[in-house]
Amino acid sequence: MRIDDLEKLKSENLETLPSAERRNFLRLGLAVTGVYLGGTVLSLTSVRTAEAADLVPEPGKYPYSPHYTMVIREKLCIDCERCKDACVKTNGVPVYGFRTTILERRRAIANGGHETIFMPVLCNHCNRPPCVRVCPTTATWKDEKTGIVVMNPARCIGCKTCMTACPYNARYFKEETRAVDKCDFCWESRLSKGEKTTACSEACPADVRVFGDLSDPKSRVYELLHAPETVIWVLRPETGALPNIYYVNV
C-alpha cells in the first residue's frame, strides 16, 4: 500500500484524541493546518517529508544532518557476500534472517547470451517510512538527527505489521530478542562508537557500497549523487516512501 493512502486512514493508535480534545483542537483554528498537512499531523509519528521534487533532494535541502545515505554502484557487485558476513558478525544476525542481502536477476544480452546482475538490498531508511507509520507501540521511529530508522526491541510486541508494511522486505523477526530486527546503518554497533562507516561498506572489496553523509558536500555520496550525467535510481519509487538507498552504475 502506498504511504500516501496509508496516511489518509484513521489512526487506530491508543493516543487518538478524545472528542472533547478534538473540538478544542478545531476551535483553536488548527483545522486548516490539519487539512494542509493531512495525515502527517494526525499520525502522531515522527514522519518527516523530505523537501524533494525528485528522488535525490536538492543540495542544501536534506531533512537530516548528518543525512546518512548509501549509494550502491550496482554493476560492480559480484555477490562475494563479504558484506553479509561482516553484517552477521557485527550485528549478531541469526542464520534465518538478514539485515542486508544480495538479490540476483538475469537479463538477455546480444548474441543470445545472458548476463547476471547482483543487487545488494538493505533497509532504505525512507524519509516517509511506512513501517514507522504502522507500528502500534512506537517501537520503531526515524531518528530526529540522523534519519536512521531505528528499533527499540524492548517496546516491540512482535505484531510484525512493520514487516508487512515495508516495501523492501528489510525486516525480520528475531527469535532471540522476540522483536523485529533490521539494519540501522550499524548505528548501535559502530557509528555511535565513533566509526565512520557501516560494516558492509567497509567489507566490500569492489567498492560497491558507498556510505556517507549526503548533507556534506565533500562526501563521496554527495559527489556521486550530484555528478553530472549520472543516472540514479531507487527501488520501488511508486510507494512514495522516499528511500535513502540510491543505485548508480558508475
Place this chain on the structure above:
Amino acid sequence: MSDVDSREKKNMKKSMFAVVLGVLLLSGAWLMAAEEKKAAEPYDEDTYGPEAPIIWDKPVKSVVFDHKIHTQANELSCDSCHDDLFTMEAGAAQEKDDFTMETLYNGGYCGACHDGSTAFASNKRCTACHIGVRGKARLEGGTAAAAGGHAKE
C-alpha cells in the same frame, strides 16, 4: 513475336528463380548441418580439458572458469594458457598471492587475453566470471542461495 519473347523471358525468369532458390536452400542446409555437427560434437576432455567448470573462492567468492567456452567454442589450444599462465592443476592459481584483479589488469593470468582487444577487458562485465555465492550454489546444486538466508558453511 513479342508475345513469344515475353513468354521466353518469363520462363527464363522462372528457371533463374528456381536455381537461386535451390542454391540458397542447399547452402542453408549445408550450414545447418555444419552447425548441428559442431553442437553435437562430443566433449573430449583430452582435447578440450576438464568438462567440469573450475571455481575459485580466493581471494573472493566465487569465480568460474569453463574450459568448454574457451577451448571448444573459441578454439584455444591447451598451450594458449598452460603452463605459462596457469599450471595444469585445477584451482591452484588461487593459492598464489598475486592472483588478484590488479595482476589481471597488468596482463597476468586471465588478463593475458581479457585485455579489451583479444577478449573483453578484465575490468568489464564483472559477473561474466564472478558468479558469486549464489552462482556457485547453483552449479553445485545447493539451495542455500534460493532461501535468502545465510548459507551455513
